[in-house]
Amino acid sequence: MYVAYLATTLLAAALTGSAAVANLIGHNYPKEQADLVHVDHKWIVPFGLVLGAGAVGLLAGFAVPTLGLIAAAGLVLYFLGALAAHVRAHAFDLAPWSLYFVTCTAALVTTVLHR
Known part of the structure; x- marks a missing residue:
């Protein structure tokens, strides 16, 4: 179980760290979204700051497990909010969203199961 936890968390x-960087440097993709x-x-x-905090929190979870759990749960909630924004705007191209959501959900699940 540790290998799955390690892989999904990393x-x-x-992914969320790269999304945070894209938001913070003013890349066009976050603006288009x-x-x-x-x-x-x-x-x-x-x-971008929320995504960056989530990414750092996931990594900090290796040293402080509760922090990793909170970060993973927070990221899942963040992406559920993003889903709500997409549905509200009738923007149903959810392939990029699903990659982030599934990965963060897997990190949350493996964190819970590993602990």
Whole structure:
């Protein structure tokens, strides 16, 4: 079980960390997604900070397990909120969203099962 926990946590941290960097450096993809779901661009940096905190929290969970659990749960909730924004805007191209959501959910599940 440890290998699954390690793999899913590292993958989720890498994906959410890269998404955080994209948001924080002003990459076009987060701007396009914000436009697609009718979210003001002023939210891009705060969303990037949340994603970055989640990625760091997942990694910190190796040393402080409760922190990793909270980070994984927070990321799952974050992506459920993103789903709600997409559904509200009738933007049903959910392939990128599903990659992040499934990976973070797997990290949460393996964290719970490993502990």
